[in-house]
Amino acid sequence: MEITRIRAGTRAPADIDAILPEILAFDLEINRAAGLEEDFDPIPDEVRHSLTSTSEYRTSVIWLGRIDGAVVAKGVAELRLDSDTDTAEVWTGVHPDHRRRGLGAALLTVMENDLRAKGRSALSSYCEIPQSVRNADLRGAHLAAETGAGSLPVALPEVSFLSSRCYGLAQIERCSVAPTAAAAELDLGTDADDYVIETWRGPVPEHRQEHIALLKRRLSTDVPGAAKFGGEESWDGERVRALDAEKKAKGESMATALALLGGEPAGYTQVGHSTDRPTVGWQGGTLVLREHRGHRLGARLKVANHRSLAANSAVERIYTWNAVENRWMLAINDQAGFATWAWVGLWTKSLR
Numbered sequence: 033m034e035i036t037r038i039r040a041g042t043r044a045p046a047d048i049d050a051i052l053p054e055i056l057a058f059d060l061e062i063n064r065a066a067g068l069e070e071d072f073d074p075i076p077d078e079v080r081h082s083l084t085s086t087s088e089y090r091t092s093v094i095w096l097g098r099i100d101g102a103v104v105a106k107g108v109a110e111l112r113l114d115s116d117t118d119t120a121e122v123w124t125g126v127h128p129d130h131r132r133r134g135l136g137a138a139l140l141t142v143m144e145n146d147l148r149a150k151g152r153s154a155l156s157s158y159c160e161i162p163q164s165v166r167n168a169d170l171r172g173a174h175l176a177a178e179t180g181a182g183s184l185p186v187a188l189p190e191v192s193f194l195s196s197r198c199y200g201l202a203q204i205e206r207c208s209v210a211p212t213a214a215a216a217e218l219d220l221g222t223d224a225d226d227y228v229i230e231t232w233r234g235p236v237p238e239h240r241q242e243h244i245a246l247l248k249r250r251l252s253t254d255v256p257g258a259a260k261f262g263g264e265e266s267w268d269g270e271r272v273r274a275l276d277a278e279k280k281a282k283g284e285s286m287a288t289a290l291a292l293l294g295g296e297p298a299g300y301t302q303v304g305h306s307t308d309r310p311t312v313g314w315q316g317g318t319l320v321l322r323e324h325r326g327h328r329l330g331a332r333l334k335v336a337n338h339r340s341l342a343a344n345s346a347v348e349r350i351y352t353w354n355a356v357e358n359r360w361m362l363a364i365n366d367q368a369g370f371a372t373w374a375w376v377g378l379w380t381k382s383l384r
């Protein structure tokens with residue numbers, strides 16, 4: 033297998049356009065083999081953007097493995113540049129016709145060696161297992177997550193593969209999906225307090241950028257398991273603006289709900305959606321600051337955001353990911369009509 037590397041933003045756009053169809057076809061093949069349906073199909077503009085753009089906060093590298101010129105394996109590493117510069121999130125995929133021949137292990141070894149040489153030794157990875165696939169093997173041996181919450185069948189290729197490469201199963205997330213209308217119609221009654229919830233779609237308004245920055249900074253440390261996957265992210269108004277510009281370039285739009293008390297931020301939630309797939313929404317971060325918990329703000333924010341999406345967008349369903357030990361968030365989602373769709377294993381490995 034011949035392996036080439038592409039660091040985002042280092043190749044001419046024409047070179048990227050030449051290999052883009054191969055990458056899209058490969059990603060589609062991997063998704064179908066994993067049981068992921070059309071909602072998860074690669075979006076050309078997003079994939080092109082991930083190969084051509086980099087920012088002062090993040091970048092990515094892809095590795096392509098070819099046999100007789102055809103792409104048979106692909107690796108991706110997402111790299112933070114502003115902080116946690118010793119970390120990398122990696123993923124490896126092998127074309128279904130070429131599995132169990134050592135290609136995945138060979139590619140991941142090359143990726144790890146490249147990353148170690150750049151000082152990236154704290155690795156994380158993930159695998160996504162549809163509910164139907166997990167349920168097909170309920171009686172077989174399972175590997176428990178280090179959090180103590182949840183497990184995955186050891187016989188699954190992704191689980192065996194990452195275990196065999198010495199990754200530890202740190203945490204499990206539940207992926208669930210709900211019709212936008214279900215949460216929008218939820219009647220939470222009225223709360224006799226002074227919290228105000230604002231919603232908007234598109235870029236964060238200028239006078240709210242510092243508020244969103246503060247909430248995103250706190251989100252990076254205040255969700256279960258955050259410490260395992262990197263430290264506090266540095267967010268300010270400028271980074272919020274840069275993220276909005278990046279989303280615009282990718283053809284992605286955000287719907288935001290922000291809770292305020294006396295003009296100060298108390299919590300927020302965001303859902304992203306792409307112009308190329310307007311019926312599908314992706315839940316972004318949700319956080320209620322510790323000092324404001326216990327006022328049902330999580331549910332109130334989600335309902336407000338879903339109402340705003342139902343009224344002003346074509347989004348019909350929303351996917352969300354939550355750590356299985358995050359009971360309070362799962363309870364809110366259950367109430368809002370979310371049904372389990374898949375399980376995601378989050379893995380870590382130290383190269384030190």
Ligand SMILES: CC(C)(COP(=O)(O)OP(=O)(O)OC[C@H]1O[C@@H](n2cnc3c(N)ncnc32)[C@H](O)[C@@H]1OP(=O)(O)O)[C@@H](O)C(=O)NCCC(=O)NCCS
Binds near residue numbers: 158
């Ligand atoms: C996971 C994946 C990358 C493995 O690729 P591969 O080329 O088949 O893996 P390899 O042949 O290099 O296998 C290396 C080891 O992984 C384990 N393994 C891989 N597939 C396995 C399977 N189907 N059953 C049991 N063990 C398996 C074995 O321990 C194997 O070593 P062995 O062959 O000496 O027993 C491939 O199945 C895939 O692309 N899955 C979808 C993408 C994905 O979910 N990636 C997540 C991991 S980052």
